[in-house]
Amino acid sequence: MTSVQGSMRFQGSGFRVQGWLRSALMVFAGLLLSGLVAASAIEPFPFDDEVQEQRFRSLAEEIRCTVCQNQSLADSDAPLAQDLRRQLFAMLQDGRSDMEIRMFMVDRYGDFVLYRPPLAGHTILLWGGPIVLLLIALGSTIVIVRRRRKVL
């Protein structure tokens, strides 16, 4: 909607480029705003201090909501995510460490609950795969470049 309005207003006055720029900016601002709205969907917890709030946020972003599998606890509005956030806050209040909280979640929901799964035998392909792919790509690039040099 905004992009159409933005460009139409300026079309008549000959500032077409500016109109597009303006509408693009508006869309961008809208996206930023919607991000802010989504972030504030998390219920406000009475944090002790900023450090605790920061820990809450980073843990909530790192833990997957298992019902809505492609969202983190911080993003999800699912009832289970709300429960898990409440649990997360309670554990922070209890003075538990970040590692203890991660273990708590993994014990109940498995490695899948962490967006950064631990480096273990069954996750070696996950962690090592990209490095192997990168090496293959580098190797083939070197081979191709050398062959072309020979031709020249």
Next chain:
Amino acid sequence: MIRMLLPLIVFAGLLVLLIFGLRTADQREIVQSPLVGKPVPEITLPGLNDPETTYSTAELIGEPYIINVWGSWCWACREEHPYIDRLGREAGVPLVGFNWKDEREDALRWLNRFGDSWSFHMVDFEGRAAIDLGVYGAPETYLVDHRGVIQHKHIGPIDATVFEDLMRRIVQMRAEADS
């Protein structure tokens, strides 16, 4: 010759990967619980029809039992209800209802309407105990053996195939408990 065929081979490889991925997509959506093979966590909760009574998983050790997570808000729970009825009649072990994130009135009305074949219900309105059990959706069905170890977890509604599978496992658990 090989240079000509290489792209085709890579393409065929990708195709195999994609088809394999599509075939196993259903299984990947289900997150296997790390609690299978481990002792059931100690959960103590009030009853549904009898809020003054508390039920605990600790009291249930000694015989196999079933935990079924349900809620009146859960559509798939209605779908599996005929099989829950049959489990209640045919399994020969306690069928524990785990009423999850519900309202007491709604839950009672739901049971009135569809029938109550569970042995008793624990209520977890807050959802705190469900976290310990690793619940992430309703319905979910757990099979716990006589030692209190979770032997199996089924996520999603019970259908004819799942029912047969559950019954087979229950018979096995009962035989183990008797020996």
